[in-house]
Amino acid sequence: MPVILVAIGALTVPLIWIAAQSAMSTAAPATLSEGGSAIDSGARIEIEGLRQQIEGLQAQMGVMQEQIQTIASRPAVIAPQQDTFVQVPESQGFVPDGDNAILDAYAQVVLIANRREVNPGINVGNSRFLEGFLGRPRQHLSNDCEAMDNPKLKSLLRVESVGPIRVQMLQPAIDSLKRVFRNVEATDPDLYARINTAGSLCVRQIRGTVGRTSTHxxxxxxxxxxxxKLDTLGDGKTQLGLTILADFFREEGWVWGAGFTREDSMHFEVSRQMLEKWREEGKI
Incomplete structure (x- = not known):
């Protein structure tokens, strides 16, 4: 029994230390050369690894507590010249795979922490607002992607290579996206090189609705x-690399779909504030 208590104490000390180190690692963000907060990808991945280590230690402590209860319920047995010990399982925490832990971790799927709070102070332009603000992009909508027939919006539509991907979007959105990817490339070129897209312009109604226009x-x-690798819609999880990208998009004023009622963490869209600013600047 005393040996078990000592073992729990030994596990508790690193648990407290890991939590303290995690808090300290998030306390002092770096800065981008062009201004604004930089994103320390290595620190983000280390924090995720520490979180998994903490969960592993907590699981071990739970197992040991069950073992204590089992031993306490047994009658006392004297066994001279024989030590009693508990075999502590090896940690199942985060173990980097390969020479570069960051490279291997970008595609790792993780839970989205506080996902309903990932767009602080940023407002979504819903379909009613967008149609009133910009007009309907197409008179009749279906579940399939079709051509845009709104002449004013169509005149702003461009197809361009933007950083690591090629998109078809309104010109002001493309210009904003270029700034996002420029910052990503300067701060984390390894992540930048692995960014892929599942599409941009798609004139259709929102899946499962009739006539509600998708932001796409x-x-x-x-x-x-x-x-x-496509994200699973609505499971509350995402690729670790997308959580890093979300910080860059938030700095630019974009909305991350991870905060939607039905989580869609692959999705990034222009916020209502940005649209109103572009209108004031005469861009749309």
């Missing part, structure tokens, strides 16, 4: 992923 219909949204 206006050329104001893009779906991204790491290494071409």
């Amino acid at each position: 219909s206006f050329g104001l949204a893009v779906d991204l992923n790491i290494d071409g």
Whole structure:
């Protein structure tokens, strides 16, 4: 029994230390050369690894507590010249795979922490607002991607290579996306090289609705992923690389779909504030 208690104490000390180190690692963000907060990808991945180590230690402590209860319920047995010990399983925490832990971790699927709070102070332009603000991109909508027939919006539509991907979007959105990817490339070129897309412009109604226009219909949204691996819609999880990208998009004023009622973490769209700013600047 005393040996078991000592073992629990030994596990508790690193648990506290890991939590403290995790908090300290998030306390002092770096800065981008062009201004604004930089994203420390290595620190983000280390934090995720520490979180998994903490969960592993907590699981071990739970097993040991059950063992204590089992031993306590047994009658006392004297066994001279024989030590009693508990075999502590090896940690199942985060173990880097390969020479570069960051490279191997970008496509790792993780839970989205506080996902309903990932767009602080940023407002979504819903379909009613977008149609009133920009007009309907197409008179009749279906579940299939079709051509845009709104002449004003169509005049702003462009097809361009933007950083590591090629998109078809409104010109102001393309210009904004270029700034996002420029910052990503400067801060984390390895992540930048692994960004892929599942599409941008798609003039259709929102799946499961009748006549509600998708943000993709206006050329104001893009779906991204790491290494071409598509995210599972609505499971509350995403690729670790997308959580890093989300910080860059938030700095630019984009909305991340991870915060939607039905989580869609591949999805990034222009916010209502950005649209109103572009209108004031005469861009749309």
